[in-house]
Amino acid sequence: MATGSYGPCVLLKHGEVFLKGRNRDRFVDRLHDNLRVALRGVGGSTWIKSVGSITVLGGEVPVDALVERARRVVGFTSVEPGIRVPSTVEDVTQAGLDVLLDSAEHRPVRTFAVRARRRDKQFPLTSHAMEVHVGARLKGALPHLAVDLGSPEVLLSIQVDRKESYLTWTRLPGLTGLPVGSSGRALVLLSGGYDSPVAAHRAMRRGLACDFVHFNGAPYTNPSSVYKAYALARELNRYQPPGHLHVIALGKAQKQLAVAGAGRLQVVAQRRLMVRTASALAARTGAEALVTGDSLGQVASQTLANMTAVDEAASLPVLRPLLGWDKQEIIDEAHTIGTADVSVLPDEDCCQLLAPPRVSTRANLPRLRAVEKRIDVDDVIETLLDHVQVMLPGDDVPPAPAPVCRAQKEVMSGA
The missing domain is CATH 3.40.50.620 (HUPs)
Structure with a gap:
């Protein structure tokens, strides 16, 4: 198992807000305000943080409840339930293996692929090297699975940030558009x-x-x-x-x-x-x-x-x-x-x-x-x-x- 701690989270990809240039912060603030309103009464404490053009949502609330509330908020192109782990090669690799094993327990899985993005340029592996490393480890541990870079049954997405990395494997559509109130x-x-x-x-x-x-x-x-x-x-x-x-x-x-x-x-x-x-x-x-x-x-x-x-x-x-x-x-x-x-x-x-x-x-x-x-x-x-x-x-x-x-x-x- 990984040496670091795991935590559930939801990654929310920004839509048109990403294109707003010097006004982007104002639109992101409005987007987060609307998200906080949508989370009222969800049944526990929550937190929101920005990671580049992504909002990360978490808290003491089941992920399904966070996903349901986030999908009401106009301005996100996708809503992706996932986990966050410390930004080490070992933690990210072990987390990827656990994700793939868990997916295989719930449904037949024959193919997978890994996509990585290194936001922290001090991380020891480049984005491509991270994909190769994690993919090889997963293939070695689960030799019956095939790598399919075109249309895999499980697409493991990895976002590497300075202190935490985020892994997702399910992408749900968001409402896109501009944050309500920004116009x-x-x-x-x-x-x-x-x-x-x-x-x-x-x-x-x-x-x-x-x-x-x-x-x-x-x-x-x-x-x-x-x-x-x-x-x-x-x-x-x-x-x-x-x-x-x-x-x-x-x-x-x-x-x-x-x-x-x-x-x-x-x-x-x-x-x-x-x-x-x-x-x-x-x-x-x-x-x-x-x-x-x-x-x-x-x-x-x-x-x-x-x-x-x-x-x-x-x-x-x-x-x-x-x-x-x-x-x-x-x-x-x-x-x-x-x-x-x-x-x-x-x-x-x-x-x-x-x-x-x-x-x-x-x-x-x-x-x-x-x-x-x-x-x-x-x-x-x-x-x-x-x-x-x-x-x-x-x-x-x-x-x-x-x-x-x-x-x-x-x-x-x-x-």
Whole structure:
């Protein structure tokens, strides 16, 4: 056995952060801050250290738990469970042998390879010499195994640093991208469907910290969409320092638009009201952009002309990460990030409230402005924001939204 002590650890390879030059330290600090947030409540003490373009994670916590938390953090290209040993040729070689023996006990192993990187140039062996030395020792001890440098069944990776060396043999994909918060803050218009949660996740992977705003049809719809929005925000908050969810009851304002004669422009008028309100809310929360789940041409309200009409009402940039995605791509991504099981649940979508049988695919801006003038849109927005409900989605039970005050069928009949 090796003369030094062993310790479990996880190696986290940096992604785009590695390319940031003189700003790299700022991005790495943000990455580590996000990792610390992800480790909260993991059940024991942990530590984080930098080794070149790698973060090493360890602590008094099972490695599986560390891996699960680290894979939530945007900015790492790979997550590799491993061990750390003293930086001596004997310790590293013995550790490699133990790793290979352990792997062979759990599954059939016929081939292996060794890859080494010598970060400490005072180490007595070069990277190539280390690969040859360890590979020869492993082959001598386990002669039934063959060396395969192309596609080995076990690839033993060795990182040699000054005091400690790190050995890994499993590589799990990370979330890549930029650390959440390194690009600023955004406000996501979060519905209960597949699209907007996936758009939020994509925005996070470009470094945006996200808060959420959900518009429901209260008092004319039931609270099901609010519970879905809360569950979706809670799932998305697994990937970032938790953002707030703002719930805004839009039902009365939607009825005002209908009474003011929106007609076939009802849905686009509602979307304009949403982005106006979200822009005003963003000014209070410090957000610098809005994020939506729009996909060009997916539905009638998402034509280029209608998107342009919506953008004209916003006072902030409207980001659409899914603009060129098709529906199946979005659904597949929702399954990957864990939001699909929530999105598929039934609810009462406020966008369908008072929606006309046929939606205009080419919004008439003068007519939209005339409808908004009739309802005094600025006063409407102030009223909406005065009654916003703010939550911090986590592991707790969400507070109950306001009860339904009137049946949807009464609104549809003009009651």
